[in-house]
Amino acid sequence: MSHDQAPRATTAAELRDLASAVAAGLRHRGVVEGDRVVVSLPNGIELLAAVWACVATGRVPVPLDPRLTTHERGPIVDDVAPAVVLDSLARFGELLGDDRDELDAHPRCRPMHFTSGTTGRPKGVWSGFWDAEDARAAVLEERELWGFAATDVNLVLSPLYHSAPLRFALGTALARGAVAVLPAFTPEGFCEAVERLRPTSMFCVPAHLQRLLAHLETSPAPDLSCFRLVAHAGAPCPDPVRRGAHALFGTEVVWEFYGSTEGQFTACSAPEWAEHPGTVGRARPGRVIGVDDDSELWCAVPPWGRFSYWNDPERTAQAWRDTEHGPAFTVGDLGRVDAEGYVYLDSRRTDLIISGGVNVYPAEVEAALVEVPGVVEIAVFGRTDERWGQRVVAAYVGDADEDTLREAARQRLAPPKRPKEYERVTALPRTATGKVRRTHL
Template sequence: MTEVEVSLARRIRELAAARPDEAIYRHIGLDGSAPTYTWGWLDRRSSQLAGALAVRGLARGDFLGLGLRNSPQLVLSVFAAWKLGAVPVPVRWDLPDWELGRIREVIQPRVYLGADDVGWVDTTASLGIPDLADTVSPHRHGICSSGSTGTPKVILAGTASTYNPHYGSPLMENWRPVPRPQHIMVPAPMYHVTAFSMLYVMIAGDRLTVLEKFDAARAVDVIERYRVSHFIATPTMLQRMADLSGIESRDLSSLDWINQGAAPMPPSLVHRWAKLIGAERILMSYGMSEGLGLTALTGDEWMAHQGSVGRPLRGTQVRVLDAAGEDLSPGEIGEIYLRSGALPSSGARYLGAVPPPRATADGFKTVGDLGYLDEDGYLHLVDRRVDMIISGGANVFPAEVESALIDHPKVADVVVIGLRDPEWGRRVHALIEPVDQADPPTLTDIRAFAKHRLAAYKVPKSVEIVDAIPRSEATKVNRGRLVEARGG
């Protein structure tokens, strides 16, 4: 460590010394409770927990597996890991036991804390506060990802656990000043990298209000009651919030800006949120857990480049290449490659039997996403190569079909997959969660609606009505598993 670096552990202690009584973290429980916690409490309790974890053998460089819901206990465990120089690895706790077991085999944590350990974490409040040496973890965190294939992998951050204001700076500041401190709502589970990264924003001085579990109505209530100034959400979360009855009359005036990520927003949803809060307050961004690079654009920019996920940001460079590794012209779809000098990802590595991102000789890397650049250099994300459906020899991108179908008045949620078909090779199949289970849309309804928005070969050839789309707590779906369950 150089003399200018400060460990995250030391940063936490310094904040606790300077602002011991500042309420920095609020937890919104499933029962509607909303306890708040101060820097002094977080520092003291995480030190007590660190001492208890050290007794269990956790030390510098070890992995601490965290199968915990969004909770104070999760935050304390992350802080405790940093204080011991260990690597916190939040784990998807909403997995079946067999799949969770596979992920734990990949992580091989020195200590694993799950739902049954919440009580144990609480008992450490009776312990003394140990004298902990200032130390730095070799990786600030690990993030679990199963990708589209379902193969377990853990992405270890390419930076050590030192404090860097870069990780706490609002993305919107690349366009305009952002009032600080921000009051940020965290609606997503913290096993997802975007939600987990809000802990770095908190360490930079912003306040967090964290939902134990996302619920659209509760999220809007939280914005109104606590005057939230910012939140990051997936398109599915934003869709559910916008679909709430009476949303147009709710008080969202405290929102200085919102950030949407994880997948491109359907155009109709962007326009709905633009009416709710103003296009200039919307930011859409594209990145990945590997930290290969970043693109973003504001809502008013998007209006001139509809469907885009932005231009390169913070030193990112973008290339779109064909199968031979040649650069494609604007408008031509190929594989997206990123390179960034500002986002330190060169030290990132995988745990698990997965290949690293493919790379060019000059250091551009890809995770398999497909897209194109327009004439103005804005990136348009089409889909993941692994999700693409080849039907009758033509390429169909599920995200495009989903974006068209979500506007059907009888469709609450939709996922599109390709199923084996003797005539087409793969047929476009839509799983639909209806607005009203007693009055679902028919295949004829869906096809007629889609034909006005899509080329004929992209229109679903079959429809399946389901009670609910099987999304994770982060609102993601595993298309591979859906295809496998339907015969491949």
């Protein structure tokens, strides 16, 4: 990483000042409470400041991957009808002036992240606005669980438009800690940042750990004693990678958790995992996890953990049910809970592909490619990949050629969603009821 690209640790005071300037800029442009603001910026402090400015003044930030194609982004923007779209650093800069607006002590809502699910239609996960008591409780829950403090330096490895890295970064800043953002993850860039910045916390996905461990087989490890918290999630973690992380950072430092864009389920320390191999931990404080007759996991949450799908009451109703512990939601994952309350995942949502920590929904990819001339039908599935966990593969019936399919994917899909392999087949394997057997593929 060249020195001009190397991240610096931005203090909470600097970040708050930048967010206050953004809030004033939004006000000058007529953006009022309740308005949506699309934030589609490169990974950096600007993205974090824009989100903080919104949630702390009653506007709703909608973080989007800047790599989304027009085909992907258009329906989302139409759905949320934003007052402003921040899709370049130049547009971000236009908001900045001498004015500063005061920020609330606690965010009034969660950012609205989009997730596709099995329908292929991305939908926003909307927390609604919190009252002062719930807003404070939401911040304190994260702070008490992860120990965010003014002495922290949070190193951001993942794209901040994802919910988990954004939660860790903003949670650190709200506790008056500093934040440093890697523009993109490389093992070399990570090692250089550790030596220079001495970070205390980070969120990562297993693919980051896998690449780091492979790099350290041939390169000296930096001094990692600065870390008090290394949290990983976002994809199943292979045991050798998990044990490698435990050895590298220390079992008192490494945690993993299980959650989704919709909400958080569990947290698990390294010693707990060693005592209960295969678990993703116990329910986070204030939550109760149970399973139904179909082994689907449901999580009862406190008021600040509730959500709806934006403009989709039907899908919202399917995700929630009343339980003796209060309203509980599901994202369709299957698992079990043992007598001590430890949760074990048996399978993720039936067709979800997790590639490098990024959720890829086959229905969304299929919808983008089924209209390609020469495609009769198409099925997308995940195949095991040593580096990324899974890679996206497409099997199709028809006489379309691979180059045409690749070009259509390039135009319509962001890079993580584009199939890495295409296989022409005479017919797709189906169940008696006509569903595609992805496991057979």
